[in-house]
Amino acid sequence: MSEPLVPGLLLAERYRLERVLGQGAMGQVWRCTDLRLEREVAVKLVASELRAGREQEVRLQREAKAAAILDHPGITAVFDAGEHGGWLYIVMQLLQGEDLQGVLERSPSGLPVQSALDLAAQIADALAAAHEGGVVHRDLKPANVMLVQRNRIKICDFGIAWQAGSEGVTRTGVLMGTPLYMSPEQWRGQRVDHRTDLYSLGCVLYSLLTGEPPYPATSLYALMTQHLTAEPPLLSSRRPEISGNIDALGVALLAKDPAARPADARAIQAALDRQSRTPVRVDGPPRDEAGMAVLRGPAVGGPAVTAAQVPRSSVPTSSPASRTATKAEAERAAQDIADPALRARALRRVAEAAIVGRPAATVEDPGPTRVAPPIDPDVALRHAVGPDARCRVMLQAARAAAGTEDAMTWLLTAAEEAGSVDTGTRADLLREITVALAPYDIDRAIYLANQIPGATVALRRDKEHAEIAVAAAVADPAGAERAARGLAGSTLRADTLARIAIALVERLPDTAEQIVRRIDARPQDRVVALTRLSAAFSARDPARAAALRRQADQELQSLGPQADRTRGAIVAALAKSDSTIAYYIAMEIRDTPLRDAALGTLVELLTEP
Structure with missing residues (x-):
């Protein structure tokens, strides 16, 4: 058990705790006095009982090392790290100011354009330094950017940063980041590079200019669908005075494919610096002969394209294409089970399935297969x-x-x-x-x-x-x-109608939608059917998928106490056809035992022979 934290406690015989500055799920941040150098510092602490095994310890050490190697005025300095009384701690520069989330809460319609562009340019400059040092932040958001004296920014909290050359502790397929600002590759649980920070910077830019991120949503699944499939809204549609070049930059930063984003943070900084010195316009973005807004992409200053030509990215079917993909999906679900005994059981099942599912040993090629002739x-x-x-x-x-x-x-x-x-x-x-x-x-x-x-x-x-x-x-x-x-049975009737509709998605999409919308069954059974069809349409027709999902969300909200159980039923129904969507719906379940049960079901179905 970790030693209680109280004012006056001395860490490592050097850092005296003064008062709590903040507290989160993983620990606390204290204002402390460094008795050796006689200065005020901030100390972030994580208790032993809050660590997820060695992984959390390695992650905190990574944060200290990642920030310590970076020497830039836009990145919070790290001075020291260690362990005391069951607490891991990081000693950091004490910042006097306010995070950008607090600033935006007082400016719900966004900041003045020139101010927003200047702040975004500073963030890009700090990111460029981090990337040049081999560090990817992976959780950039307004709450992790401090505004200090003379309107200068400081990026902080490198808690899930990735450093080139370091041994990874993040499991493939595990959600890392803050959903409103996460890149498509993070939603898919894929490995990331510096371009994931550029996507998050695009989301931050939208927040600074409009007061909200590009894809506000009421549920994790709806948010994931938007980040994976929706074309980014033009900034000028919310702030008409924004120039066409900034519109183009916003679209380029939020490209679904990392390769279509600007090459690096330096290019973004240069573009923002130019725009922050350019008077804002009062008309719309430049138009082509057909009246379509002209954008720049895929990189800032690249060839002109029209909004109609911005590529759409579809949700990849989450039915695993290989044993490796299936194991990653199952492991992600197992790791998120709160109950330790259930989590251990689920992880054991994943491990056993991986052993059983190993490919057979290579044997000598027997030559071409002989196909028997058809029998009369x-x-x-x-x-x-x-x-x-x-x-x-x-x-x-x-x-x-x-x-x-x-x-x-x-x-x-x-x-x-x-x-x-x-x-x-x-x-x-x-x-x-x-x-x-x-x-x-x-x-x-x-x-x-x-x-x-x-x-x-x-x-x-x-x-x-x-x-x-x-x-x-x-x-x-x-x-x-x-x-x-x-x-006769409501659940069987709704399930069968959903399966019929899914079979018709490719050939008769209108008929498929009509069949599900006409379902006469219990509300929870209708919600499951609507969600299943939405998932089936996600790759083929994102707009139709989104409309079905909105209908399902509306009906789900009316279910009250039954909502979490209904989400559990959706997880079971989608586990094998779209395990990624099933996972995010499971994570929306508020009741912890029901969420654990849904995640356990997902693991079982994904690891079935």
């Missing part, structure tokens, strides 16, 4: 022994003849043959047959499903009908929707 079903039937084997041959023949009348004939013949099979095997065969028959004749498939042994039980029968409806979705959307709406 009539010949196969003559050699099949028993009705079970004959049904299997007919199913194979139907698959080989997919899309033809012969396929339906084979399936109906197989259904008749299944009547001679024993009860247990007959149920499995009829399930296969009815699902395969659904695209050809959904009504006959449902009739046959009612003949499945045990189908007199309503819930079991409805589950059979649900699978048939989904199988028929593309071939017969109206019939599939009709069958789904006849299901």
